[in-house]
Amino acid sequence: MQRFAKELVALQPDVILSHITPTTAALLQQTRTIPIVFATVSDPVGSGFVASFPQPGGNVTGFTSIEPTMPSKWLQLLQEIAPSVSRVAFLFNPATAPYAEFFLNPLKAAAKSLGVEAVAAPVHDTSELEFVIAAQGREPNSGLIVAPDSFMDVHRAEIASLAGRYRVLAVYPFHQFAQVGGLLSYGNDQLDNYRRAAAYVDRILRGAKPSELPVQGPVKFELVINLKTAKALGLDVPLYLQQRADEVIE
Numbered sequence: 001m002q003r004f005a006k007e008l009v010a011l012q013p014d015v016i017l018s019h020i021t022p023t024t025a026a027l028l029q030q031t032r033t034i035p036i037v038f039a040t041v042s043d044p045v046g047s048g049f050v051a052s053f054p055q056p057g058g059n060v061t062g063f064t065s066i067e068p069t070m071p072s073k074w075l076q077l078l079q080e081i082a083p084s085v086s087r088v089a090f091l092f093n094p095a096t097a098p099y100a101e102f103f104l105n106p107l108k109a110a111a112k113s114l115g116v117e118a119v120a121a122p123v124h125d126t127s128e129l130e131f132v133i134a135a136q137g138r139e140p141n142s143g144l145i146v147a148p149d150s151f152m153d154v155h156r157a158e159i160a161s162l163a164g165r166y167r168v169l170a171v172y173p174f175h176q177f178a179q180v181g182g183l184l185s186y187g188n189d190q191l192d193n194y195r196r197a198a199a200y201v202d203r204i205l206r207g208a209k210p211s212e213l214p215v216q217g218p219v220k221f222e223l224v225i226n227l228k229t230a231k232a233l234g235l236d237v238p239l240y241l242q243q244r245a246d247e248v249i250e
Helices: 002-010 021-030 070-081 100-113 126-138 150-154 156-165 175-179 190-205 227-232 239-244
Strands: 016-018 036-041 060-064 087-092 117-122 142-146 169-172 184-188 221-226 247-249
Touching (some): 016 190, 021 036, 060 190, 070 100, 070 142, 070 169, 070 239, 087 100, 100 117, 156 175, 175 184, 175 247, 184 190, 221 227, 221 239, 227 247
Parallel strands (some): 036 060, 087 117, 142 169, 169 184
């Protein structure tokens, strides 16, 4: 990734549109002068990209893919679809989600208030996915929350398939997980972030500085439920939850 970032910066573009945390980190290692707009970063302050949301303070600004209450919403949805869940694991890859604590800490706090145990479930490569997911399947009343993590996104079909095979009740961060067989997803509309990022790119090309453009959170969210998967898992999805969904896959 560093090689590509170096090659891109060497072209001296007027502005760079970045995608996620790892790409933004790689770009910032190569330049502190070329304006950068990120589209789906989870924790830009904790990652050291910006000083604050209102005043980024450097050559980078953009849009986050998450808002602070999201972990508790994932847990709430899991309990709504499966009230018996008393233990939940948070699946992430430390290399591609160095911001995992940003989600794990509020998840643990929300779980404690509900009498649910929350644990970290890190994986470092695809060879560990089956071992970790199978382990959750062996735990009674156990659920899984999958991190908004580029590694998880790339391997979403495998993760959803493993969750189904080991009968693990899982909540995912984006709609594409539910579309490949995941039980339920809740997260921001990523395409909407890119549309908004394009407006920031336009403003920078017209003379605005990234330090003057506040970091913005997501504004459009979507809930997707896969009823086919729910049926295979023996779950009866409440009607009110189906009515709240933006998409129901049958």
